[in-house]
Every structure is written in C-alpha cells, then in structure tokens.
Amino acid sequence: MPADSCEKTYPLYTQGTVVRCIAVEGASPKGSVWQLVVELPWGAEVHPKSLPLAGQFYMLQAARTNTLLGRPISVFHVNKKGARPQIEFLILIKGQGTVELCSLMAGDKVNLLGPCGNCFPKPAGKACIVGGGIGVAPVAGFAETLPVGSYDFYASFKSGSYGLENIKPANLTITTDDGSVGVHGMLPAALTEQALRDGNYAAVYACGPTPMLAYVKKVAEACDLPCYLSLESHMACGVGVCLGCTIQTTEGKKRCCTEGPVFYSRILDFENLDGTGTRESVAGIKVQPRREPLKADPDLSVEIAGVKFNNPVIASSGCFGFGTEYESVFDVSRLGGISSKGLTLEPCPGNNGIRVYETPAGVMNSIGLQNPGIPHFIENELPQMLKLGPVAIANLSGHSLDAYIKGAELLDKTEVPMIELNISCPNVSAGGAAFGMTCQAAGDVVRAVRAVTKKPLAVKLTPQSLELNAVALECIKAGADAISLCNSFQGIAIDIERGVPVFDKLKAGLGGPAVRPIAVRLVYELVQAINTLPADQRVPVIAIGGIATWQDAVEFIMAGADAIQVGSATFGNPNAMIEIIDGLAAFMKRKGYAKLSDFKGIIQK
Secondary structure (H helix, E strand, O other), X not given: OOOOOOOOOOOEEEEEEEEEEEEOOOEOOOOOEEEEXXXXXXXXXXXXXXXXXXXXXXXXXXXXXXXXXXXXXEEEEEEOOOOOOEEEEEEEOOOHHHHHHOOOOOOOEEEEEEEEOOOOOOOOOOEEEEEEHHHHHHHHHHHHXXXXXOEEEEEEEOOEOOOOOOOOOOEEEEEEOOOOOOEEOOHHHOOOHHHHHHHOOOEEEEEOOHHHHHHHHHHHHHOOOOEEEEOOOOOOOOOOOOOOOEEEEOOEEEEOOOOOOEEEHHHEXXXXXXXXXXXXXXXXXXXXXXXXXXXXXXXXXXXXXXXEEXXXXXXXXXXXXXXXXXXXXXXXXXXXXEEOOOEOOXXXXXXXXXXXXXXXXXXXXXXXXXXXXXXXXXXXXXXXXXXXXXXXXXXXXXXOHHHHHHHHHHHHOOOOOEEEEEOOOOOOOOOHHHHHOOHHXXXXXXXXXXXXXXXXXXXXXXXXXXXXXXHHHHHHHHOOOEEEEOOOEEEEOEXXXXXXXXXXXXXXXXXXXXXXXXXXXXXXXXXXXXXXXXXXXXXXXXXXOOOOOHHHHHHHHHHOOOEEEEOOHXXXXXXXXXXXXXXXXXXXXXXXXXXXXXXXXXXXX
C-alpha cells in the first residue's frame, strides 16, 4: 500500500497564538524538549481540510525571528474541542530556529504553513508503532487516531521518556540506553524479528533516528510486514517547490515534504538514502573519525609569525577601538589579541554623512579611517593596549606608499608585537583597498614596508580583488608573515524615501553573518593556494568575515585558518568573543581535539 493513500489536505499560511510553551517532563537532558501549543485563528475552521492528519507537519517560525526559514515540526496532538483548534508540537532544541520557538510565551505569535506532507495509512489489523527520541511525536499522534488497544507501542530513548501521555496501546515497551526507564538498551533489546512475528501485526510504523529506522525496516521486511517510516530532511518551503528535501528511493528522487515524510519502507535504501552512500566522505573529503572526549582542558594557543596568542580569537580592527573602550564591559584580557583601529600617519577625520547602516543580516559602514594618527597612538593608546594582556596589533593603513613607509618606520621603534598592514579599506578615496587590488600594487607596498620594519607583518586583504589568491601569494613573496582575510565587502544602500544613496561615498563596506559563507570559501581557497608553496614558504591565515559564534570560528579553522577576528558581532553582543573562546574550548574537549592543529584545515583536500 502506498504511504500517501490518505485524504488530501490543503496547507494554509496563517498566524497562530501561543497557548503555552513549557519544557517537557522526562526529557533528558532537562530542557532539551519543549511542548508548544498553538491556537489557530478562526479562518482555519472555515477550511476543514486545513487541519492536520496523523504524520503531517507544519513549517513553524516565531513571528519575531532572526531566521529566514520556518522549521518543519511534526504534529503531536490536535485538540478540536474548543471554538478554535489547538495544535501541540514537541520540539527538540537544535539551533536558532528551535531555540526561538522554545522561548515563546503565552500570547506570542507563530507563523504556520501547513499541514504539509502525507500521512500514515491506517492498518488493516493490529499495528506495531515505534518511536525513537523526538520521533515519538508523530507516531504518538498517529496512535491517538487508532482504536484503544489496537496497537503495541515501542518507545526508545537515550535517557528518560516523554510524549506518551495520549496513547492507549495494548502493550507499551520503553527502552533507554542508560536503563533509566524500562528495558536497558537500544531498540533491538526489545523489538526483534521474533517479537514482530509473535505480535501478529498487520503493519509497522516508525519515526526516529536514521539508524533506528534502518533497523525497523530490516526486521519488518524480514517478517514480510508492510512498514511505513517517517523521515526528515533539510527543507526550505514545505510544499514541494524548493526541491531541497529530496531523498533517493528505488523509484527515483522523492520530496520529503510532499511525497513524504511517510514512505513505504521497501522503496528506501538507507545505504544510499541521500545519494552519497554511507557518507564516509563528503565532496571527496573523509569524515573525521570519532575521538574520545578530553579529560583535560584543550590547548587553544596558536603561534603566528613567532608571536604566541593564548587563543585564536582576535578583536578585529575598526570594531574594538584600542581595547580599553570595552575594559569595563568584559574581561578583555581573555582575548588572544586586539587589532587596533586603522591607523594613518596623520590624524584622519573620516567620512561625512551617515557612517553606519544596519542590514537584515549585517551592518554597513563608511567610517573612512577616522583615527588620531600614528604618533598620537604611539604616545597615548599603545601603552594602554600593551597593558591589557592580549597581543597588541597595530593596524597600519595609508593614503600613499610614502605614508605607509613612514608609519611603519615609526611603529618599528615601538614595543607593539605585530603590524597588520591594511591594504583593504573600502571606505577611503585614496590608498586603502586600491593597494590590494593587484599583484603589482600589493607587492610594492608590502616590500616597501618590509624593508623598514622587522616586526611580524600580517597583510589584510580585500575580497574585491579579482586576483585575490595571486595577490596573497605576491604579498607572501614580498615579505608578509601572515595573511588576514577578508575585509568588508562593498555594497550600496539606497534611501528609497528620498531617492538618494544612504552613504555620501555611495559604496560602503558590508560585514556580518551575511558574508560569512563567502568569507569561508575565500579562506578555504586561499589556504589551498598557500599549500601549493614549499612548506617553508607557507604562512598562517587569520580569518575575518561574519564570525559571531564559536561554531563560526570552528568553520573557519576547519577551512584552514590559524586564527579568527571578530568584528561587528561585538556591537550586537559585547560578550561574543568570550562566548566564542569558551564554546571553542568546550567543542574541542567534547570532540577530543587537544590542540587547534587537530582540526585545522581538515576539509582541505
């Protein structure tokens, strides 16, 4: 029997009201699973076929959200008794979208698109229903629609149990990995081929982790029982348009959101479900073997051009002043380094007009290198920076080659441990990014500065260059000890009410989460290019671009970066860098990485 043989429903896009949102008792760890009850508006009652059937899901999104896409959440329970229908969901916290949904309060609004997908077909006799972890939700909702005692229910959890309050099976069997509830062990400790044969079942239904579903398929088909499995997949639309949720079947690719999520088991091949086999490798890159968690704290230190940083988190130039500004906000001594405000030989007043403009996923700026000048910095700001603790980095910019040279000469006589040569500022009329656009110009300025200073020299490049990797290699040839990549991306913002550009100089620099995936690509490709050099000529890469969380930092390090700089994220969350340091340490301990080099560049072929 095909799994989509259920009554047709019609998804609607509407906004519901939160009745309650509470942590689910029995879920382990505590607070990992939440019950969200949403009341539908009057309009839903006008369309009876817009109410969900067992096994269907909704695309849910908090009305006030920082995410672009809704999250597919299966229906757990439907209450049709009141004047307005209420739908209950069980939500496992995974990422930003689910965190937002689980943070809602009574009266808050939720955007809903649904019901989506097909449903579980009714059995011709006694049913065997299996739920694993959060997968209990849709099969428990299905069990509610069956006659009392007409099915047996198997629920498998790592620890504890939940989501079983509405079911009325003939027999309920719970397994837990830690033995906290029911049978000690995973699902096979209770559900076997013999148990299926002895149960005299007409069909098997399951939802849960992929390994569990593969096992259920195996034992059900060994007993020649019809088996229906509810799957999940990444999706954007929920209605079959985006084609992002397809899975491989013996009948070709099928959309999980429309032809699923319930599939007849015999068309599924779990060895090739997503078309990549067992996924021992992705894009030709081998999946990392599992390591034992560390018992001791990991070593987060990194050495760049002979300078030791206690950790790889550096405050980015232009977004942290000289470090002292944030001294009262958090413990800046915990940072690995601080790159100063962009410095020019003479004081610079910066640009006129609007200087900062928020975008949906970042911030644009046109500051124009406002700074007190290098002599003032040396006498006033540098001594304070050196007292803070993190490695102090002087970000050197200029409007001419001569200004770069004279600025470097002055900095060379100071105690600053490192110079970051900024040939990438997009917001000045002369100099800045112009020096970083071509190999010739970049090589000339790096050679000139290298000739007048023995300080370790990191060169900060612009993503605007059409020959970025070639420019980087030329900088290394000219004497760069490290490469910082990348400065902000150029963009344009328009004031549509006045019909004029937002910024006086028309173009401005864009930073923030919107640019991160592009920056990760650029860093990955740069590291690949550097790796073509002889080992003794390779230099470290300091990654910049939309880093706001420890996960972002890990991405860049896995792409090949030695360290990372955090910029605009500090404006929205002053504790961002501390959270990145702590999160990075916890990640390394959990994954068994004793030092950064254990996972640095692991996606490099």
